[in-house]
Amino acid sequence: MSSVRTPKQQRSIQTKHLIVKAAFHLYAQKGIHGTNSKEIAEKAGVSIGSFYSYFKNKKTLLLEILEDFLDRTYLSIWKDMGNFTLNELGRDGIRFIINNVFEAYDLAPTFLRQTHALRYSDPDINRVYERERNREVTQIRFLLENNKHRMRALDQEAAALVIHNAVESVAHTAKLIGPKMEEKRLVNELTEMIYSFLLREDTPQ
Template identity: 30%
Template sequence: MAADGRRLRPRKQPKQARAEITRQRILRAAAHVFTEYGYAAGTTNRIAEAAGISIGSLYQYYPNKDAILAELTAQHLDAGMAAGARVRSGELPESLDAVLRLFVRIVLGNHVEPPEYLRVLAERSPRTPQVMAMVQEHEDANIAYLREVLETHPEVRVADTATAAVLIASTLELVVHHVASRTGPAVDRDRFENELVAMMSRYLRGEAEPPGPTA
């Protein structure tokens, strides 16, 4: 495990602005290459070429493409965590539907990349301890905040707010990611947003028919 961690760790931590510019150029180029060619054909040679640097220069920063992908994944998670933190530090709209719409838009805003790129992040990114810790931190913060919102909002009628918070957080992340990364005809964003808000709102208001007793 320790060897794997070293294999995925960036080799050079930029200390000068010039080095940081090069690092960001590599990451942008890698995102483009993974989108265009996928993971398997997204080689370090192609990434270096897209970044306009030599392969030797790329290896001064990253030992392999998995290390680059791990950092791209960390950036994606960072953006989602920052967006969530901004929501938690501000005031929410009054109506439940407006609150849910805000949450949907925040998650949609973190899935604006091309579907091909989102699939590479989800399916091929190394599950490093750093990445998994970020995922857990992000989920825990979202669920805790959602539970607080659900417990205090006057329009919420669902009895088990702890379970509801887990369901809403999971629905937001998984459904939005699946729709944003799917192949085939694009889903109308406004219609998708409206239907997702309506689905969650009906559940939280207790408007859906409860399941009958199990045999």
């Protein structure tokens, strides 16, 4: 089998895009385990040989799609932070970020649900998710560092992980598991919880 190549010409880039798009669609329709490489190639309108010229196997394709999806998720969560003064983060800024997390769960909920479930049985998928967790926690810690003059929390590294896990857990449960509750109520309580956990009582709101 020929080695996997990186597309450089527009036609090759388009072919790879068609494969990725077809796989994403079939994963949502049939499930990740219910989809094979031949079906992806057929859906994309390319030969199976073309599939293997861009991806070693279905697993490498899945990992690339997952990494791209998590990049889009990250950008969705941290968008428009320039609207806030980073070293004077208050309730509005905290609420804005939490709302973005909830909205990010709507980007591709079926794909998210399937890959989340595979974290516990597939070390490669878990590694991708752990890298993303570390990136999110690093970003939260950056915000805490910028507000350390107002902070009640002393261990900022631990605080960043606690905040990340709390928001992720509530959003994940609300969006993918249930029971259903009005999101605004959940966002408001998370905002108050994090604000009270982090910032001193004399901090301006």
